[in-house]
Amino acid sequence: MKSALINFRPVKCTIMVAFLFVTGIFIAQEKGDQVEKLAMKKANNYVYEGNKLYDEDFIKAEMAYRKAISEQPSTVIGNYNLGNSYYEKGNYEEALFRQQLAIKHATSKLEKHRAYHNIGNILMQNKKCQEAVEAYKNALRNDPSDDETRYNLGLAKICAEQQKDQQDQNEDDKKDQDQNEENKDQQQDQQDKKDQEGDNKDDKKDQNEEEKKEGEDQKDESGEPKDEKQDKGKEGDQEPQEQQQPKPQPGQLSPQQVKSLLEAMNNQEQKVQEKINEEKQKGIKVKSEKDW
Incomplete structure (x- = not known):
């Protein structure tokens, strides 16, 4: 019998502990609900206060909405109205x-x-x-009957189409601009190349004229190179060790033959002169000139 009681107590104790735990949860949940309801009530009061101040004093209205969100961060109306106030103020980033x-x-x-x-x-x-x-579109999914939203949707579609056309036009203009820049670069490269070729030709022309001028400076008035003439003068100053006899050309007398012929003529003339002198001594008149 004692053994049964001993075994039974833990069961009774366990049931009691479980009961107390569940009871505590309900109590805590009830308190939590009360706290949340109180916070929600305060938040709603601040929202109501902000709504009254909205048209009179924007700064005070904004402070009231912020107090509402501080009391209840999940308040939809507090965030919604605070966003609207920022929209009216022009602060679109915070409003969004x-x-x-x-x-x-x-x-x-x-x-x-x-x-x-x-x-x-x-x-x-x-x-x-x-x-x-x-x-x-998301707004209409939640309320398809709102004509104002549908009207705004139509305006947004027109605006989006215009922006797309403008974006396409800008892309085309950018492509054309890039192409024009590329063409300009190519034309500039070609012009630079032509200018470089022209400079090279001018340099070559100047070089040729300079070489020509140097060549003319090296010639004398007769057109012969000065160096060559000087070389010839030097050669003329030197007497050749052996003077070669010029070779006779066909049909011409050699120098030796001419020399022999002149000696023969001189001998003949000497004989004639001696004969004339003898005849003068004898008193014979001799003609010194031919009769024509």
């Missing part, structure tokens, strides 16, 4: 961030529809028309 937070915590299609619609408006202000198209 707050609308995205509103979508993140939204639990109803109506909340998502409003946030997506406002995101589309923000993107249109930032000239991001294609992204705005997608935002308006």
